[in-house]
Amino acid sequence: DRASASSAPITDGALADGTPVPLLANLGKPEGAIDAVALGAEGVGLFRTEFLFLSSAQAPTVEQQREAYTKLLSEFPGKKVVVRVLDAGADKPLAFLNDAHEENPALGLRGIRALRASEDILREQLTALAEADAATDADLWVMAPMVATVEESEYFTDIARDYGIKTAGVMVEVPSSALLADRILSYTDFASIGTNDLTQYTMAADRLLGSVASLQDPWHPAVLRLIREVGDAGRAHGKPVGICGEAAADPLLAVVLVGLGATSLSMAPTALADVRATLLKHTIEQARDIAAAALAASDAASARTAAQQAAAGSA
Ligand code: PEP
Numbered sequence: 001d002r003a004s005a006s007s008a009p010i011t012d013g014a015l016a017d018g019t020p021v022p023l024l025a026n027l028g029k030p031e032g033a034i035d036a037v038a039l040g041a042e043g044v045g046l047f048r049t050e051f052l053f054l055s056s057a058q059a060p061t062v063e064q065q066r067e068a069y070t071k072l073l074s075e076f077p078g079k080k081v082v083v084r085v086l087d088a089g090a091d092k093p094l095a096f097l098n099d100a101h102e103e104n105p106a107l108g109l110r111g112i113r114a115l116r117a118s119e120d121i122l123r124e125q126l127t128a129l130a131e132a133d134a135a136t137d138a139d140l141w142v143m144a145p146m147v148a149t150v151e152e153s154e155y156f157t158d159i160a161r162d163y164g165i166k167t168a169g170v171m172v173e174v175p176s177s178a179l180l181a182d183r184i185l186s187y188t189d190f191a192s193i194g195t196n197d198l199t200q201y202t203m204a205a206d207r208l209l210g211s212v213a214s215l216q217d218p219w220h221p222a223v224l225r226l227i228r229e230v231g232d233a234g235r236a237h238g239k240p241v242g243i244c245g246e247a248a249a250d251p252l253l254a255v256v257l258v259g260l261g262a263t264s265l266s267m268a269p270t271a272l273a274d275v276r277a278t279l280l281k282h283t284i285e286q287a288r289d290i291a292a293a294a295l296a297a298s299d300a301a302s303a304r305t306a307a308q309q310a311a312a313g314s315a
């Protein structure tokens with residue numbers, strides 16, 4: 001009956017050979033947690049904290065933030081929850097962090113750059129996160145957006161650890177940080193690849209501009225090569241490399257990403273079921289072969305076709 005069908009346990013994300021690939025949710029508000037869990041999210045791979053404050057004129061207080069983060073974390077006892085500190089700028093301006101006019105806000109004072117320029121706001125956010133962590137039983141990981149240099153990565157890792165954050169990492173969504181992932185991961189605890197911005201910056205194509213949408217394609221082998229750099233660095237250092245951009249929600253691309261070294265995938269919860277089913281069709285060796293086929297292509301369309309052919313041979 002319907003009740004028993006809907007309460008049937010959903011298996012954790014894994015490949016055909018049993019290799020675990022935790023499947024996590026991208027969330028923008030704590031209220032999304034209930035549906036995400038119902039759809040089988042094993043935790044949260046990206047909590048976009050800036051979504052809470054898009055209409056705020058003033059920086060949120062520590063108390064306001066502690067309440068929101070406690071609500072989120074309490075939905076995931078014993079589970080991993082990756083919270084991103086405020087990613088302000090460009091497509092997500094925050095009045096209290098982005099005040100100056102910029103010709104090219106995507107290339108401006110955004111993400112970790114904006115937080116560094118208003119370090120009190122970063123410190124208050126870390127205070128609230130540490131307090132919410134102490135009040136709940138989730139496994140809290142905290143990461144910085146738009147990190148472009150090794151120095152920024154070390155800055156964020158140090159300041160997060162100063163506040164007692166046990167697992168501090170960075171997003172890789174700028175090509176420079178993908179290319180230097182081996183240096184970044186020698187220090188910070190984990191990387192999470194934001195394929196939306198990584199594609200935008202690799203292809204020099206505004207993610208919001210319809211006229212260049214054909215370039216905003218994470219199947220592009222240039223993007224896949226950068227992801228491979230990060231995957232290789234993660235393997236070399238024994239550090240987790242997640243994916244939290246939209247690419248993880250494309251089931252075949254999800255297989256490619258795992259073949260390139262991704263150790264977990266985070267996506268809109270509605271995409272979890274299809275990705276879970278497709279991962280189960282391929283072993284890790286096959287995922288690596290499928291990824292190699294895509295990497296060998298010279299454009300996005302042929303990478304997808306090559307992956308489809310390789311996957312048809314291995315499914
Ligand atoms: C990304 O850039 O891929 C990402 C996950 O972050 P956002 O979409 O919030 O910029």
Ligand code: MG
Binds near residue numbers: 145173194196197
């Ligand atoms: Mg981004």
